[in-house]
Amino acid sequence: MSSLLASLLLLVDPFLVMISEFQVHIQPCYSTNMSSSLNMNTSGSGVGCQMALADLREGSTGPITVMVCRKWDVTSVNGRYMSTDYVVSDKKGGVMHCTARNNIAHYFFDKLKEGGIYLLKGFTVQNTDQYRILKDNPFVIGLNGSTIVKKVDDASGSFTGYPFLLTAFEDLQPTEGKFFVDVVGYVTEVGPQSVKASGARTVEFNLTNERKRGVRVTLWGQLGDAMLKKKEQNPAVYSIILTSMSAKFHLGALGLSSSSSTMIIDSPEVPALQTFKTSISCVAVGDTSDPITEDVVCVGTLQELVDRVRADKSKKKVILFRNVVEITSIRTKNSWYLFACSGSKCRKGLTREAGYFICKACESKVDYPRTRFRIQADVTDGTMSTVVVLFDEAAEQLVKRTARSLVEEQLKDTSIDAPILPSALAALIGTKHTFEIKSHTYYHFGDYESFTCAKIVGPDMDDADKSIDTVANGLGATPSGSLKRGSNLSPLTPVTGRKLRKFCVEDSDEDDDGVRVDRKDVTDVLDDGRDDQEGSC
Template identity: 30%
Template sequence: MKWVQRVPAVTVPPRDFHLRRKVINNNKKPTFLSELSSTADDWKIKVRVSRIWDTLNIYRNKELISTDMVLIDEKSDDIHASIGKNVAHRFKNILKEGKIYTITNFMVTKNKEKLPVVEKNTLMLQFDATTLVKEIANDDCIIPHHVFEFVNFEDLPNQYGKDVLTNVIGVMTKLGSNEEKTTPQGRVDTVTLHLKDIRGNNVRVTIWDDYVKVFEQKMKESRSNASKPKVVILTSTKVKEFQCEISISTSRSTQIYVNIDILESNELIQSFKDPGEIHKVATSEITKSPVLDMDKKKTISEILEIATTKSDLICNFYCCAATINDILLKNGWFYVSCPHCKRKVSNTSTKFKCDACHKNVDYPTTRFRLELDVRDATNSTIFVVFDDIAEQIAHVKLHDWCIEAKILTGSNIGAKVLIPRIVLTKNDSKWHFILRRKQFPIKVCYTMAINKSQGQSLNYVGLYLPRPVFNHGQLYVAVSRVTSPTGLKILIVEQDDTDAQYTKNIVYNEVFNELPQCNYS
């Protein structure tokens, strides 16, 4: 018997398939963005590049994913346009923010369902190697420079948990210092600021990584009028919730503007009622951590005298040269603290309470703390250091004694937490002493390949799919190992390391075609 494998016929496009797109008549009248559709490919548009940025993959050494833009036409309609990384270099020196262009030979596709840049438009544009861009030298100012769809601060809780990007505008009322934070990609700069909208609502904003330098540059450019309030606009931000508070963080598509001339910005300046607070923040700058002045150098005896007499309390930063005799660990090396005041919280059977803030703490944080026995030529005392300084003094990462984890479910998805070892005691033992064990409060779970899981019956299964399955029936085997649907969790990761909600199921139709036909009549 001879087996013959049937291969379905596949039509292969010619090499110049992408070059055979219809040539656009240059005399053709431009089409408005609201009239575009995916049913044709001979469109011609006249638009202004409102904003342009490079979308980078932070998980792969900031590799270029695409160059993206927001385009605006004469009707003030906007649309998201994207240029793939393979052809982005063709347009790098052509497309400039604020310029007007006529664009032809582009594809009109469906807008992204997850994290769309322009949410109100159901379509987006894709540029390729055949796309033609021509700059219009005469700017008649008919096309606006910016179009924003702002979200009120009071509506931000409704944006949390959704796959949307949010545009916000507000007067800056507080500006923090430049701090370094540890992420899975290494240490990055962050800046925290507070914005107030036209209704008087406040929100906390965190600017991450390269956007810190962009924000610093925008602040320098707006320094010419120091008495004017700093109206900050952030586009395509992510709404997050941490410790029961709504906040905003920059995303890979965020653009930052300070005091640009638009109607919303001017109305916000006129409505602000506290010019003194405005002036204080408007003239401030982003600062690094405090730099110690060598003129403030003190001996241990002088520091103890200041602490005893409570003199010179205006300046509480000093420089002291001393020798560390010992690191004292009798009081532990960490404590559970309040995220607001950093004080130690008291633990009851069901909740944490901060006595300094006089309120319950739902999500306390772990703070590292070391007591140092130090001495100089004048005296000796105990210095207490915290967090990063404690790691530098001990010459080790204190994370070696705790677990850094990422929350995958619940109301704090994506938050990083530190799990320290805790003391466990057992009173109902048969021994004449109390057994105390210090260990991590976690349970061990095991992993196995899908093929190895055949025949297993498990109560809880977590299915990790960094890529779709590749064999017939493989997905069915994986999801059918669990005895109840409530015990099944699936994590699907796309190529850009973002979470997805769908995956492919591989089915060979030939298997079913060869089955004999059964007649149950």
């Protein structure tokens, strides 16, 4: 028998004769040349050769057998269709994000439906560290034109049909554009629709959990419209799951904001919702709840701020610096202003292509760009020096002018000795001001470090207690002290253009607005709930 097998193998490939000395076990396995039938039974069809979702890594191509649990379309901030995305699960309890870009998504519209079970092969697994649908899973399945999709009959019921990675309110932390979170809670009242200054429509309400802890939720655009309709249909206590939400602290309280991947789940068939409804049936449900507040640590010096930020890897605590600093120079390598998108919800910087300004985020031409401050100031408080970036609101507090007016003024001076900076900015060098800086704005690249100034605190600014923690004795190194606002601020000292050229031209490793230029989600999902962030690029 062994010699006969060797002879047969020799006719096929002499190399295979080497295996004739071993026991041969043939196990059926899926191949790319599959039956044209759309319905297959998994028993005896090579299930053992398939990969579990937990085993997929970058570059994996399958095969896998999965259930489509959720399906949605992803759009950019200007409403442009980007992709159709899915959440899939397998028999071993694995869950993964799956995406089909807009140029190929139509191929899967009718082939992949919610609740269906499919065998997939020929996809590509990508790695992403931005806007992850599943917080702890860095991999995304990318469907393409070579992907094989076959419907599978499976009556075992062993797939997880409603996988949600729910995060307890008490465990929420700022997502910072790296991942999204799923949450469950109840709603008693939804506020009326409001329109932001940018023109974006929003709906806000409080979401409360079974422990009476609450978060403020903002739903944008059509999702807010849908929430208003759903609440009308559920006038009493309305329990929901919100998927793919971004989280951030605002005015000391945690808030959630929708993304293009957010869905409102309220089906009574969802086990997680059934469990939640059971848990709140034993407690008094009302309109009041305790907010999730940030843990703020106040520091008195820049050295303390930088040391704590470098050491705080979890970023669960907000480190606040509110103190007097001196502006020693203003960097000019990347200019003191930028042209930004004029879209209703976009503040991204622009690039120049073929003679036109282009917004990469909106993927569109911008005919009338908006001029924004981006002042990179070197500051010191006597303990160390660092770079602080001032965008529109903080810069206008300091300069009392708009960026556009300064640009227009500068363009009028066409002389060869025209200063690099407008006189209003040059006059800031050598002056002292009270800056409020928060740790979440920290940015570093190589040896370059910077923060964003949240606001300028001074005699003309709004502050309830009229006093601040500051460094006394002429920017000494003492970490704390009490000083009335403005008592340690010296008058503006004008600086000539010639001195400025010699003093201010310095290199910076920072790109526009202190954000790495390669930040891009594999599905181009953009959180459209960041309209009020001055530091967004």
